[in-house]
Amino acid sequence: MDERLFSMEAEFFKALAHPTRVRILKHLREGEKCVCEFTADLDMEQSNTSQHLAILRKQDIVSYRKEGLKVIYKVNYPQVFEILDMVEDVLVSQVNATLNLLNERPKRRGGE
Amino acid sequence: MDERLFSMEAEFFKALAHPTRVRILKHLREGEKCVCEFTADLDMEQSNTSQHLAILRKQDIVSYRKEGLKVIYKVNYPQVFEILDMVEDVLVSQVNATLNLLNERPKRRGGE
DNA sequence: TAATAATATTAGAAAATAATCATATAGTAA
């Protein structure tokens, strides 16, 4: 029934599911950026950067405007940044849980 | 520098990037469920369900306990549900934005 | 209009993922 919605959500996640695209979004957190900045900062082939931007565009996560020769991108929905934060939050919780497991284990010597 | 973190985040998103897995998580929102329930409710092959659960497990998003013959799964971090909510939120915003575009277009007849 | 700079698109090979199906394990009941 909700099959359509599940697919939309999955597609959205898929758009975020690449290190380069996460990286691009983090950069965009500081504000608008032109493609040239990504290519320079991220040390990637220009066409590769462009392809990843296209994927984010197709999912309506970013959009651009032209300014002279440059194309300047921005994130369309600030919630996207919240989602990224929340994911980091989970990652932190996961690492902490692991850490606790390690700390709470019985001592190797002298303990019971 | 943060390359490692970007990959972790991307992996996390990847784990969520499939309609079936989104569906599984929505089901788990109501509480713990055994694999048999997924297989029945989602109308899927058991081994397929099992594979999707394995992916969520590997990412430490869900965990299970055994109870007699059954294996019962739960979501490890409640933030996961918040992430799902936030994504739906963005999807709603996106659709509304499109809707506004359509409504605000010049009238076809009678207007200038 | 030709040349250049910034970006996008396309094609094809390589790598990663997913689906399917068969088999394996583990708990339970007889």
Place this chain on the structure above:
DNA sequence: TTACTATATGATTATTTTCTAATATTATTA
């Protein structure tokens, strides 16, 4: 122990993604 049920794993093949390199597009300047 045998048979049965629920679940997991593995191998194979099919499908998608991703990267690189080459080419196309668009705006600008000469």
